[in-house]
Amino acid sequence: MTEEDSVKRKVKQVEGDINEAENVRNRVNKGAWTAEEDQKLAEVIAIHGAKRWKTIAAKAGLNRCGKSCRLRWLNYLRPNIKRGNISxxxxxxxxxxxxxxxxxxxxxxxxxxxxxxxxxxxxxxxxxxxxxxxxxxxxxxxxxxxxxxxxxxxxxxxxxxxxxxxxxxxxxxxxxxxxxxxxxxxxxxxxxxxx
DNA sequence: AACAACCTCAACCGCATCAGA
DNA sequence: GTCTGATGCGGTTGAGGTTGT
Structure with missing residues (x-):
């Protein structure tokens, strides 16, 4: 990849980040998850599987970004998660x-x-x-x-x-x-x- | 009891990489 | 080969809880 390509890519990424930041400011929920949100997310994942996180967030009717849903699932809702007390x-x-x-x-x-x-x-x-x-x-x-x-x-x-x-x-x-x-x-x- | 300092951990952020059109 | 959206990863932040003074 040339230096120019890398600069173009960087610009695109920054533009994307700006859009995402605007989305966040305008409508996306942030912070701690509620039990209700957890339940909605788990239900949608049970039906559609743990992929296409943006779609999952939309289908669940959650004002969350895909990334946030993915993280919540992987770190908290996913089955067989062990919590606390590292042996x-x-x-x-x-x-x-x-x-x-x-x-x-x-x-x-x-x-x-x-x-x-x-x-x-x-x-x-x-x-x-x-x-x-x-x-x-x-x-x-x-x-x-x-x-x-x-x-x-x-x-x-x-x-x-x-x-x-x-x-x-x-x-x-x-x-x-x-x-x-x-x-x-x-x-x-x-x-x-x-x- | 009140406050500060410290600790823990869930969640966010920015970037890199992947994958499909 | 290029573009673009999706995903994954590690670093960082901050709210809430705990401990010390």
């Missing part, structure tokens, strides 16, 4: 997958049945990122003081905490299944080969 095993899985994949939340979520990318992203940002920071701080602290002949009690305790963190990661799960990326498309084939 230790799930947390461990998230930590490992994040180490491997980075912030590719949808891929990570794909390995955690019933969990959404949004939920995992939120959980990471509110719980795990802090935990990781604390963990790495402890590690660097110990490294700094490695010259000391004797470890003081507190340092030992910190090491124990660190070991607890590591050992809590030794929960059981199907590694082969977890790290089988063969169905994720060509961009992750390298990972399958690598593993």
């Amino acid at each position: 230790d095993q799930e947390e461990d899985l998230i930590l490992r997958l994040h180490k491997l994949l980075g912030n590719r939340w949808s891929l990570i979520a794909g390995r955690l049945p019933g969990r959404t990318d949004n939920e995992i992203k939120n959980y990471w940002n509110s719980h795990l990122s802090k935990k990781m920071n604390q963990h790495s701080e402890k590690e660097s602290d110990i490294l700094k003081r490695k010259g000391c002949k004797r470890k003081v009690d507190t340092e030992l305790r910190e090491e124990e905490t660190s070991q607890e963190f590591e050992s809590s990661s030794n929960l059981e799960f199907d590694v082969d299944n977890l790290f089988d990326f063969s169905n994720e498309g060509p961009d992750l084939e390298w990972m399958s080969k690598f593993l």
Whole structure:
């Protein structure tokens, strides 16, 4: 694609965004969903399937944009959604997958049945990122003081905490299944080969 | 009791990519 | 090959709840 094409595309996208923004200002509902909206959306999806979100929004008589309907369905209304209480095993899985994949939340979520990318992203940002920071701080602290002949009690305790963190990661799960990326498309084939 | 600070999570936004005409 | 609308993704925001002072 030439630079000119890319500029044209950009302009179109901006125009589209402006239109969407105007729509939003004029008529589209925003903010928290009501039980009534949820029900309407679920009914329409049951009939027409979870695709053509703009049409679904219109058919349901919701003053919502398609994007909003899609998000609501995927993160809240979809069947088999697990809510709350991420288990230790799930947390461990998230930590490992994040180490491997980075912030590719949808891929990570794909390995955690019933969990959404949004939920995992939120959980990471509110719980795990802090935990990781604390963990790495402890590690660097110990490294700094490695010259000391004797470890003081507190340092030992910190090491124990660190070991607890590591050992809590030794929960059981199907590694082969977890790290089988063969169905994720060509961009992750390298990972399958690598593993 | 009142207020501020902090935390959580649902929802929105902007952009990239896909798919069909 | 190009255009355009639809979809998917990750980052960000903000309302509401909780905790601390």
